Amino acid sequence: xxxxxxGSQAFIPVNGCIFIVIVAKEINGIPSEPIAFITxxxxxxxxxxxxxxxxxxPLEDNATFTVxxxxxxxNNLETYTFDSYFQxxx
Numbered sequence: 001x002x003x004x005x006x007g008s009q010a011f012i013p014v015n016g017c018i019f020i021v022i023v024a025k026e027i028n029g030i031p032s033e034p035i036a037f038i039t040x041x042x043x044x045x046x047x048x049x050x051x052x053x054x055x056x057x058p059l060e061d062n063a064t065f066t067v068x069x070x071x072x073x074x075n076n077l078e079t080y081t082f083d084s085y086f087q088x089x090x
């Protein structure tokens with residue numbers, strides 16, 4: 001999981017592909033158990049700053065995204081690795 005303390009991050013599918021969105025609440029400074037969603041075709045997402053989320057996970061081949069991200073000299077990335085795996089299923 002990752003979060004960005006200084007700015008939001010947006011992912012917009014150029015060709016309308018669907019993708020998995022994984023988010024988690026923060027509890028005591030680390031992400032809680034993640035929750036996963038599948039976007040609608042062509043739907044983008046904008047993760048507000050300090051929102052724990054998974055990496056970009058398209059479900060279609062040849063997925064192209066426009067990514068809007070904060071740029072600056074300060075560190076805008078925090079990561080967390082869980083001790084166990086989670087499985088995404090419908």
